[in-house]
Amino acid sequence: MKFYIATDHAGIELKEYTVELLKEKGHEVVDLGPFSKDRVDYPDYATKVCEAVLVDNSSHGILICGSGIGMSMAANRYNGIRAALCHDAYTATVARAHNDANILCFGERIIGRGVCESIVDAWIKNSFEGGRHRQRVEKIEKINS
Numbered sequence: 001m002k003f004y005i006a007t008d009h010a011g012i013e014l015k016e017y018t019v020e021l022l023k024e025k026g027h028e029v030v031d032l033g034p035f036s037k038d039r040v041d042y043p044d045y046a047t048k049v050c051e052a053v054l055v056d057n058s059s060h061g062i063l064i065c066g067s068g069i070g071m072s073m074a075a076n077r078y079n080g081i082r083a084a085l086c087h088d089a090y091t092a093t094v095a096r097a098h099n100d101a102n103i104l105c106f107g108e109r110i111i112g113r114g115v116c117e118s119i120v121d122a123w124i125k126n127s128f129e130g131g132r133h134r135q136r137v138e139k140i141e142k143i144n145s
Contacts, residue, residue, distance in 0.1 A: 001124060002059040004052040006032040006045035007108075008071075011064030014108040014116060018062060021117060025124070046074035050081050053102055060123070061103035068107035075103050079144065082137070087111060092122035100128040100137045 003022055007015040012034070022029045032048040034040050042065045049061040061083075063071035068085045075083035083103035084095030087110060095101035104123050106116065128137075 002028040002030070002056065003062055004030045004032055004049045004056075004059060005062040005064075006049045007034065007064040008042040008045055008066075009034065009037050009039050010066035011108040012037050014106075014111075014113070015064050017113055018064070018116060018120065021120060025120075027124070042070045043074040046071050049103065050075050050078040050083075054078065054080050057102075059102075062120075063103060063105045064108055065105075066107055066109040068105040068110060072103075072105040075105065080141070082140065086119050086123075088115060089118040089122035092119045093126050096123055096126035097129045098133045098136075099140075100133070 005015060005019060019029050019031055032052065033045065046063055049063055053059055053061040063075055063083065065071045072083045072085040075081050081103055082099055082101045083105050084099060084101035085105045086092040086095055092104065106119060
């Protein structure tokens, strides 16, 4: 899988960990920044990842901030983006399987490295089930389109 990843200043350490984790698992990772703990605004980095995922529609995105809430809110403003705030492997599983989520969001101040790894593994392992879920995702896509 190919992942575009970004954070704000509150998620730098977990972003660096996640980049290395994904690379160790054999995935392609494009790190869109930032690269220091200097204060930045999360919507700027959500935009970078969303635009990349929309152009490269077979890819996935990962957005990290302190809580994951701001990133998920910003990302879900984009038509075609289904960003899921996940706090555990179960939420990552259903986000992919039932909601066809294409961007994973989480918060460095909420989860640790072990939970991060279980979330990423669940995301990678699962794919959209389609079926009864397809109609619901299609309805989501029609909102504000």
